[in-house]
Amino acid sequence: MTGTHRAGRLYGVGVGPGDPELITRKAARIIGEADVVAYHAGVHKPSYARSIAADLIRDDAIEEELRYPVTTGRTDHPGGYAGALADFYEESATRLSAHLEAGLSVALLAEGDPLFYGSYMYMHDRLSCRFETEVIPGLPAFTAATAATASPLVRQTDVLTVLPATLPEPELARRLADTDAAIIMKLGRTFPAVRRALAAAGRLDHAVYIERASHVEQRWLPVADVEENSVPYLSLIVVNGDSFNGKRSRDLAQRAPQVSAASAAELLVVGLGPGHDGWLTPEASAALDRVDHVVGYAPYVARVPQRKGLQRHASGNTVEIDRARFALALALRGEKVAVVSGGDAGVFGMAAAVFEAADDPHFTTVPVRVLPGISAVQAVAARAGAPLGADFAVMSLSDRLKPWSVIEARLRAVADADLVLAIYNPASRTRPDQIRLARKVLLEHRCADVAVVIGRDVGRAEESLTVTTLGEFDTDTIDMKCLILIGAAGTRVTPSGQVWTPRWVR
Numbered sequence: 314m315t316g317t318h319r320a321g322r323l324y325g326v327g328v329g330p331g332d333p334e335l336i337t338r339k340a341a342r343i344i345g346e347a348d349v350v351a352y353h354a355g356v357h358k359p360s361y362a363r364s365i366a367a368d369l370i371r372d373d374a375i376e377e378e379l380r381y382p383v384t385t386g387r388t389d390h391p392g393g394y395a396g397a398l399a400d401f402y403e404e405s406a407t408r409l410s411a412h413l414e415a416g417l418s419v420a421l422l423a424e425g426d427p428l429f430y431g432s433y434m435y436m437h438d439r440l441s442c443r444f445e446t447e448v449i450p451g452l453p454a455f456t457a458a459t460a461a462t463a464s465p466l467v468r469q470t471d472v473l474t475v476l477p478a479t480l481p482e483p484e485l486a487r488r489l490a491d492t493d494a495a496i497i498m499k500l501g502r503t504f505p506a507v508r509r510a511l512a513a514a515g516r517l518d519h520a521v522y523i524e525r526a527s528h529v530e531q532r533w534l535p536v537a538d539v540e541e542n543s544v545p546y547l548s549l550i551v552v553n554g555d556s557f558n559g560k561r562s563r564d565l566a567q568r569a570p571q572v573s574a575a576s577a578a579e580l581l582v583v584g585l586g587p588g589h590d591g592w593l594t595p596e597a598s599a600a601l602d603r604v605d606h607v608v609g610y611a612p613y614v615a616r617v618p619q620r621k622g623l624q625r626h627a628s629g630n631t632v633e634i635d636r637a638r639f640a641l642a643l644a645l646r647g648e649k650v651a652v653v654s655g656g657d658a659g660v661f662g663m664a665a666a667v668f669e670a671a672d673d674p675h676f677t678t679v680p681v682r683v684l685p686g687i688s689a690v691q692a693v694a695a696r697a698g699a700p701l702g703a704d705f706a707v708m709s710l711s712d713r714l715k716p717w718s719v720i721e722a723r724l725r726a727v728a729d730a731d732l733v734l735a736i737y738n739p740a741s742r743t744r745p746d747q748i749r750l751a752r753k754v755l756l757e758h759r760c761a762d763v764a765v766v767i768g769r770d771v772g773r774a775e776e777s778l779t780v781t782t783l784g785e786f787d788t789d790t791i792d793m794k795c796l797i798l799i800g801a802a803g804t805r806v807t808p809s810g811q812v813w814t815p816r817w818v819r
Contacts (some may be wrong), residue, residue, distance in 0.1 A: 321348070321413040323444050324420045325427035325437055327451015328365045331528030331547075335457065336366065340449045344369040347420035349412045351377035353432045361547065362422035375412070377419075379405045379432075406439040413444045424547075425453045430477070430498055455496040455549055457526035461533055464521075464553050467494045471554040478503035478550075482510050486619035489514035491611075491627055494554030501546040508536055513621045516552050524548040577678045580644040581651040582667050584658040584686020585616055588772035592687045600684055601651055608640040609653035609663065617653060631713070633663060637670035644679045657688035661709050661737050689796045690735040693768030696778050698811035700766060700798050703818065705733035710740070710747045717747070724751055728758035733804060733814055736797040740788070748797075749788040755799060759783060764800035764812050771796070780810050 324343050329335035336344075344350060350370050354360035360378060363370075370376070382388070383397050390397035412419050427433040427448050437446065455475070459466045467473045474492035476485060478499045489495055489510060497507055511517040520536040525547055536550055581600050586592035601607065607617050611627035619625070628636050636652070643650045654662035664683045671681055694701045706727045710720060727734050734755075739748040761784025770776045781787075783799065791797070804814045 319416055320444050321415065321417040321419060323409070323413060323436075323440055323446045324418065325431075325433040325446070325448040326366075326420045326422050327426040327431075327449055328362055328422050328424060329452040330425055330454040330457040330526045331361075331365060331531070332457070333365055333368065335452050335527055336369070337449065337451065340366075340451060341369050343449055344420050344422070345371060346418070347371075347374060348417035349375045349377060349409075349419040350422065351379060351409060351419055352422040354378050354380045355546075356381055356383065360422075362424050365424070366422055375417070377408055377412070379408075402435045402439065406436055409436060410440060410443065413440070423451065426451045429453050454526050454547075455498070455551065458496075458523040458533070458549055458551050461523055461526050461531060462521050462551060464551075466551065467554045473554070478507045482506045482513075483618060486510040486513040487615060487625075489516050489552065490619050490623065490625045491614070495550075495552040497550040497552070499546065500544050500548045500550070502544075504539070504544040505541050507550065508539075508541075510619075511536060511550075511552070513619050515622055515624065519553055521551045521553070522548065523551060576647045577680070578644045578647050578649055579680045579682055580640055580667065580671075582658045582662075582664045582681065582683045583651045583653050584662065584684060584688075585613055585653055585655055586687040586772065587656050587689045587692040588616075588770070589692075592692065592772060594684070594686060597684050597686060601653075604649040604651040606640075606643055606648055606650040607653055608636055608643075608650060610636075610655075613653045613655050633666035634670050637663065637667040638673075638676075640667065641670055641673075641676045641679050645676060654686075655689070656692075657686045659683055659685065660688045660690070660707065689737070689768075689771065690798075692771045693735075693766060693778070693796045693798060696768060696771055696776075697766045697780065697798065698807070699813040700733055700764070700800060700804060701735075702814040702816050703733065703801065703803070704730075705735060705801075705814075706730075707735045707737065709737040710744075710751060711738040712744065712747070717750075720747075721750070721754060724754045725758065728755050731759075731801045731803075731818075733801045734799040736799065738793060739795055739797050740791045741793050748791045752783065752786055752788055756783060759799075759802065761785075763802065764804045764806050766798040766800075766812055767791070768796045768798070769794050780806060780812055 326340050326343055328340060344366050352360040352363040382401050383394060388394050388397045409419055421433050421436055423431040423433040471493040473494045474488055475496045476488055478497050511520050517537055521533055522536045522539045523533040524545060525531045583597045583600055601617055605622060606624050606626060607614055608626045610630055614625050614627040640650050640652045652663050652667055656662060658664040667681055671679060690707055708723060712720060761782060763783045765781050765783050765786050767779040801814060806812050
């Protein structure tokens with residue numbers, strides 16, 4: 314081994330939430346054996362991680378205190394808060410790498426778990442590619458918090474969401490309303506906004522504040538009773554799934570005896586438009602402000618602003634009838650419900666599914682009203698110019714509800730009639746070849762130079778619009794985010810790339 318040098322090993326050591334007895338045996342051994350023990354500390358505070366593990370650090374161990382230069386967004390650094398922290402992490406990594414290069418083992422302590430909202434991760438990003446690294450998991454603070462309150466967090470199919478309190482208040486409220494149970498981390502100065510978000514999501518009554526979980530100074534109380542100016546960073550909020558689901562069930566049960574067929578509420582089916590907030594109609598917006606329940610495919614439900622008292626019921630993309638029956642059942646109880654759909658609910662949206670489910674005699678007394686929205690085909694056409702200026706057809710290539718033979722026959726009929734064709738659902742992971750087959754069918758009836766418009770995510774920040782021809786149309790780039798317009802024989806493209814179809818046919 315003469316002439317060779319072995320670098321040291323970096324350990325990311327989770328020391329748990331505060332009680333030294335909750336440090337794992339492995340973590341204790343690594344800390345006790347480490348040549349160097351490193352830990353982060355706040356600007357004017359001792360290291361909490363070190364205080365937890367203090368009795369385990371050898372007297373002859375080298376200690377590296379990594380003290381943050383700032384803990385808020387206020388700094389004179391030319392790069393701002395992010396720049397100050399980036400420089401701090403680089404300088405810290407340099408200090409630790411010097412020990413590792415000298416062949417020393419380094420245990421970097423982290424409260425809770427090293428890879429769960431921990432400062433260790435920034436050193437891991439910078440050093441794990443250069444040095445042998447091992448992460449020792451630790452008990453996260455939220456498990457100690459739920460143990461302190463002795464209340465079950467989630468059961469069976471309940472969904473738990475862990476949220477940073479630094480999210481924008483409306484986003485935090487939306488996510489709180491969408492989940493069964495939640496943990497909210499990183500409180501401190503964010504607490505007032507978090508409490509408002511809990512109230513808006515209807516979860517304030519079920520939220521418990523826990524400070525320094527498992528520590529001798531631990532305390533917990535209802536979030537509604539917390540003094541806003543007394544909240545430290547080392548605190549969190551538990552929103553229990555049992556309490557939320559139980560309250561929803563009790564609320565419905567209490568109303569059920571008074572419900573009769575005559576008291577069924579009108580069920581609204583609302584088109585949200587393709588995605589741009591400016592394309593939501595005033596009628597739809599006003600309706601969403603009045604209802605108590607929003608039901609729909611999860612990405613569409615997520616577009617509805619959260620407010621106090623609104624209950625959100627999100628589901629997957631292939632359960633339209635189940636979703637419609639659920640909404641009808643709520644309306645039958647007298648609940649104010651809106652089923653939401655992207656684009657226009659009546660164009661390959663939820664409106665037809667609701668009427669299909671409402672055909673059940675059980676829902677005869679539930680009136681249904683559809684509120685129109687801007688459809689995706691309108692949005693893409695407007696972005697392109699005026700490709701729908703004459704007769705056109707709209708088709709879906711999905712064969713989930715109809716056989717491909719029917720789709721192919723309709724493609725040929727549209728092509729024979731020389732109609733502009735709008736194609737929804739052109740391709741997916743399970744049917745990537747159908748748009749290629751559709752192009753082949755259309756080329757049997759139309760010239761290769763006919764205009765094609767590909768709209769992707771139109772109405773959203775990542776939208777794109779491509780104008781090509783049927784002959785040059787690359788179907789491999791198409792997925793469910795696309796809507797495609799195939800021009801007719803008379804469709805034209807201007808020198809600037811806009812597409813339009815004359816109103817007349819010669």
